Amino acid sequence: MKQKTTAMLPLYRKVKNYIIDQIDSGELKPQQKIPSENQLVRIFGISRMTVNRAVRELTDEGFLVRLAGVGTFVAEIKVQSHLLEVHDIADEITARGHAYSRRVIEHDFIVAKTDILSRMAVSAATPVFHCLILHFEQYVPIQLENRYVNPVVFPGFGSVDLTKTTPYEYLMRVAPLQRAEHVVSAISPKTSVRAALELKDGEACLLLERRTWVKDKVATYVQLYHPGPRYSLKDQFTRK
Amino acid sequence: MKQKTTAMLPLYRKVKNYIIDQIDSGELKPQQKIPSENQLVRIFGISRMTVNRAVRELTDEGFLVRLAGVGTFVAEIKVQSHLLEVHDIADEITARGHAYSRRVIEHDFIVAKTDILSRMAVSAATPVFHCLILHFEQYVPIQLENRYVNPVVFPGFGSVDLTKTTPYEYLMRVAPLQRAEHVVSAISPKTSVRAALELKDGEACLLLERRTWVKDKVATYVQLYHPGPRYSLKDQFTRK
DNA sequence: CCGTGGAATTGGTCTATACAGCTATCAACA
DNA sequence: TGTTGATAGCTGTATAGACCAATTCCACGG
Numbered sequence: 001m002k003q004k005t006t007a008m009l010p011l012y013r014k015v016k017n018y019i020i021d022q023i024d025s026g027e028l029k030p031q032q033k034i035p036s037e038n039q040l041v042r043i044f045g046i047s048r049m050t051v052n053r054a055v056r057e058l059t060d061e062g063f064l065v066r067l068a069g070v071g072t073f074v075a076e077i078k079v080q081s082h083l084l085e086v087h088d089i090a091d092e093i094t095a096r097g098h099a100y101s102r103r104v105i106e107h108d109f110i111v112a113k114t115d116i117l118s119r120m121a122v123s124a125a126t127p128v129f130h131c132l133i134l135h136f137e138q139y140v141p142i143q144l145e146n147r148y149v150n151p152v153v154f155p156g157f158g159s160v161d162l163t164k165t166t167p168y169e170y171l172m173r174v175a176p177l178q179r180a181e182h183v184v185s186a187i188s189p190k191t192s193v194r195a196a197l198e199l200k201d202g203e204a205c206l207l208l209e210r211r212t213w214v215k216d217k218v219a220t221y222v223q224l225y226h227p228g229p230r231y232s233l234k235d236q237f238t239r240k
Numbered sequence: 241m242k243q244k245t246t247a248m249l250p251l252y253r254k255v256k257n258y259i260i261d262q263i264d265s266g267e268l269k270p271q272q273k274i275p276s277e278n279q280l281v282r283i284f285g286i287s288r289m290t291v292n293r294a295v296r297e298l299t300d301e302g303f304l305v306r307l308a309g310v311g312t313f314v315a316e317i318k319v320q321s322h323l324l325e326v327h328d329i330a331d332e333i334t335a336r337g338h339a340y341s342r343r344v345i346e347h348d349f350i351v352a353k354t355d356i357l358s359r360m361a362v363s364a365a366t367p368v369f370h371c372l373i374l375h376f377e378q379y380v381p382i383q384l385e386n387r388y389v390n391p392v393v394f395p396g397f398g399s400v401d402l403t404k405t406t407p408y409e410y411l412m413r414v415a416p417l418q419r420a421e422h423v424v425s426a427i428s429p430k431t432s433v434r435a436a437l438e439l440k441d442g443e444a445c446l447l448l449e450r451r452t453w454v455k456d457k458v459a460t461y462v463q464l465y466h467p468g469p470r471y472s473l474k475d476q477f478t479r480k
Numbered sequence: 481c482c483g484t485g486g487a488a489t490t491g492g493t494c495t496a497t498a499c500a501g502c503t504a505t506c507a508a509c510a
Numbered sequence: 511t512g513t514t515g516a517t518a519g520c521t522g523t524a525t526a527g528a529c530c531a532a533t534t535c536c537a538c539g540g
Contacts, residue, residue, distance in 0.1 A: 036519075036520060047494065047495045048495095049496085049497095050494060052523095053493095055521090066520095066521065066522090068502045068521040069501075069504075069519080069520050070521085071521085178478065181475070181476045182474065183475075186447075187468055188444045204444035204468065206424070206446075226426070231426075232423050232425035233422075233424040250522080250523060251524070276491085277490075277491070286524080287525045287526065287527095290524060292491085293523095306491060307490085307532085308490065308531065308532045308533075309532035309534070310533060311491085312490090
């Protein structure tokens with residue numbers, strides 16, 4: 001029986017894991033310098049070509065940034081890939097040079113309905129954090145954020161001042177995520193959503209549902225409602 | 241003045257370009273075997289490690305598939321990356337084990353409206369191919385495909401029998417694409433679309449617009465309409 | 481006729497070494 | 511004081527050689 005134990009991993013994979021684990025655990029933080037190739041050579045007792053491959057691949061994958069003559073550094077958290085990058089809506093809007101504002105409608109600690117619970121894979125006895133925030137671009141509502149947060153992963157979320165910090169900002173600062181799932185669909189909004197987004201009768205709504213994981217636990221489940229006439233998702237890619 | 245000419249590219253990059261160019265030009269087709277590492281060593285007169293790096297990176301990037309003891313082959317066209325993979329809807333449905341069928345509503349050679357022309361970056365004097373196809377999953381309409389095809393890139397598209405071949409199948413066979421753009425939005429369908437997709441009054445519609453490029457020319461522009469209640473886009477990613 | 485056991489081919493990994501180019505530092509010099 | 515220049519440490523690329531593992535194929539023997 002052939003097991004993929006750590007012991008039989010190729011050396012360059014071990015080095016990659018060594019570095020990734022330090023980033024995940026927080027021992028290595030963004031901007032921080034990692035050991036040089038020659039230091040890693042000494043640490044592992046392997047050749048520099050092998051270390052080089054490990055570090056180069058992590059760089060290609062976006063975890064590290066290298067600067068010849070200076071060193072190798074942990075990259076800023078990258079949470080994108082795929083069309084659906086995980087961004088802060090506030091950053092996005094200000095990046096367009098537009099005015100951003102938001103209104104925190106709810107921020108509480110609730111026992112969620114069963115459909116939410118099942119999506120978060122938490123037991124019915126566990127209350128979860130919840131918030132409902134309306135985001136404005138140029139004073140026009142552009143996103144309604146209905147978010148559920150797992151208190152096991154983010155125990156401090158209840159005491160965050162969401163008027164000063166966006167959920168994104170807080171969650172990213174506390175724990176880097178490792179997995180995400182997106183579902184995009186078009187819906188006819190319920191009246192409450194329609195009212196919030198100032199949609200006319202019959203106008204459609206783009207719903208983006210996102211689940212993120214931290215250490216194999218669902219960290220958050222969020223429903224992002226967007227006004228159909230004023231919002232679209234765009235994605236480009238070129239190869240080579 | 242330092243120019244990034246071909247001459248001063250690193251060797252492994254030259255090998256990568258050599259292979260990619262053969263794929264792009266059609267000299268190497270999917271499934272086809274490429275020269276072995278030792279053959280490339282002889283062709284370029286460089287060391288195997290360098291060839292290995294080139295081929296390994298192309299494999300990581302999805303252009304090639306390797307099989308130890310057998311050889312290296314050109315991968316099936318990968319036109320994904322990002323959430324919005326470019327697939328054949330027919331394959332997708334049959335892969336789910338469902339019945340697939342389609343109805344070709346229109347297939348013609350028209351002078352498109354200005355908004356279409358501008359999206360395709362062709363002059364007003366140039367007629368383009370057009371087709372309108374309704375796709376069914378289990379005999380229920382699931383996608384309305386409104387496609388415009390640049391005759392400069394695909395001169396033979398007008399004479400394809402779309403009841404036997406899907407546009408995707410034909411287009412992919414004739415020319416691999418190099419760039420794509422997707423825009424996802426939620427709309428309230430016009431009556432014609434609503435009727436085709438058998439939507440009830442007030443039901444939303446998920447619109448996916450896609451432009452693809454071949455050799456810096458817009459090859460196709462397609463609008464894909466989906467019934468909101470019966471369709472969603474899903475995307476997952478895990479790192480590591 | 482079938483299977484078994486090399487041998488050849490191919491990819492996967494690793495080593496030891498080399499040289500080029502870039503950058504920060506610091507000492508020597510004008 | 512301010513500039514120059516050497517140097518040490520870093521990444522980037524490339525080489526030649528080696529061993530292993532997976533696969534294919536063919537010759538040989540039952």
